[in-house]
Amino acid sequence: MKANVSLKIPDGKMVKINAEIDDEKILDTEIRGDFFLEPPEKLQELEEKISGIDRNCSKEKIQEKLEEVDAELIGFSRQDVAEALRKAADKVEGEEK
Amino acid sequence: MSKWRIINEGEYSEAMHHAIDEVLTEKMEKDNLEPTLRFWYRKNPSVPFGRFQSFEDEVEVKYAEENNIEVVRRITGGGAMFAEPGNVITYSIYIPRDEVPENIEESYEELDKFAVEALKELGVEASYEPLNDIEHEDGKLGGAAQLRKENAVLHHTTMSFDLDTKEMLRVLRIGKEKVSDKAVKSAEQRVSRISDHVGHPREKVVEKMIEKFSEGREVEEASLSDEEIEQAEKLAREKFSSEDWNREL
Numbered sequence: 179m180k181a182n183v184s185l186k187i188p189d190g191k192m193v194k195i196n197a198e199i200d201d202e203k204i205l206d207t208e209i210r211g212d213f214f215l216e217p218p219e220k221l222q223e224l225e226e227k228i229s230g231i232d233r234n235c236s237k238e239k240i241q242e243k244l245e246e247v248d249a250e251l252i253g254f255s256r257q258d259v260a261e262a263l264r265k266a267a268d269k270v271e272g273e274e275k
Numbered sequence: 276m277s278k279w280r281i282i283n284e285g286e287y288s289e290a291m292h293h294a295i296d297e298v299l300t301e302k303m304e305k306d307n308l309e310p311t312l313r314f315w316y317r318k319n320p321s322v323p324f325g326r327f328q329s330f331e332d333e334v335e336v337k338y339a340e341e342n343n344i345e346v347v348r349r350i351t352g353g354g355a356m357f358a359e360p361g362n363v364i365t366y367s368i369y370i371p372r373d374e375v376p377e378n379i380e381e382s383y384e385e386l387d388k389f390a391v392e393a394l395k396e397l398g399v400e401a402s403y404e405p406l407n408d409i410e411h412e413d414g415k416l417g418g419a420a421q422l423r424k425e426n427a428v429l430h431h432t433t434m435s436f437d438l439d440t441k442e443m444l445r446v447l448r449i450g451k452e453k454v455s456d457k458a459v460k461s462a463e464q465r466v467s468r469i470s471d472h473v474g475h476p477r478e479k480v481v482e483k484m485i486e487k488f489s490e491g492r493e494v495e496e497a498s499l500s501d502e503e504i505e506q507a508e509k510l511a512r513e514k515f516s517s518e519d520w521n522r523e524l
Contacts, residue, residue: 190406192354194332210329210524214352214379216423218326252352252379253406 179273181266191253195262199270204231207263213254220249228263233271237264277371280497281485282313289321289345289358290515294507295499296367296429297350297514302503303369303427310374311497312488314481315365317358321345322446323433324355325420330522335446344446348521351420353407356433357443361477364417364469366390366484367431375428379421380405386430387419389488397483399472409434414467436477437470 179200185193191213198205207229215221227243240260287295292315302308320342324333326349333355334346358365368386376382384403391409394401394416404410409417409432417434443466469480488494514520
């Protein structure tokens, strides 16, 4: 099931998470938005880190995964991405019930 | 301090402008370019959008196609915007990284300072709003975006001179999303235009910006070289006009 979550960071940027989520796992995750990232090529690495993880993975754990990528996030944070992805997973669970 | 080239000419497609930005930034990266300030002149309406945005999230694709609005993904992050020839002021700065504050917020403010000061001298109460906005109390005048390479920084800024905000809302989707965000005023209200506050024509405003930029700097008027133009034309064709790049995300 697909889940899309947009997070408007106060005084900051818009982060959009598009994730494909099945019974167990968060599969393909896309991170989109009007943020900055240096170097830009790291977007894919960030996305890969949070694709294929357990669907019940905690926000903290997701953030830890993102910390493994050496990139500078500008106008948003790893915590924001983790929060949005967690919301996406919760949304799918809500819709299933 | 090194001598600056100021390029205030050259009417190109949106794709070509982004190609020129990439060519000059790469030259700067290889220490093969003098610091340069370049003003853009556009040929046609366009939507430059952010490196990390999804094409379809930001653009009313059908409307853009029907109205020949050229949509190009930037090499810099940030948001989508709408530009028409003569309706916006865009400039790019190519500068060695060691001449730019490492602190990102400081660097945005510093690199746009000359333009904000120029607007103030013309009577536009502009101010810099972190991270990358230029604001007037009536709304956002413009925004900047940077790409930081190892040895070079590209900093480009677009300000609304006389933007058709109704047309902007027809072609941009981001407007709609921000409208739905209760915390934010409507997208149209959020835009303020230089021409709302001054009677000067656009070229006068650009002249003033060049005057402010030249204070305390050694500058010379310059043009792109034939080689730079050729390289950029190739990149415009192969990258910035391609679906592979523009619709990558």
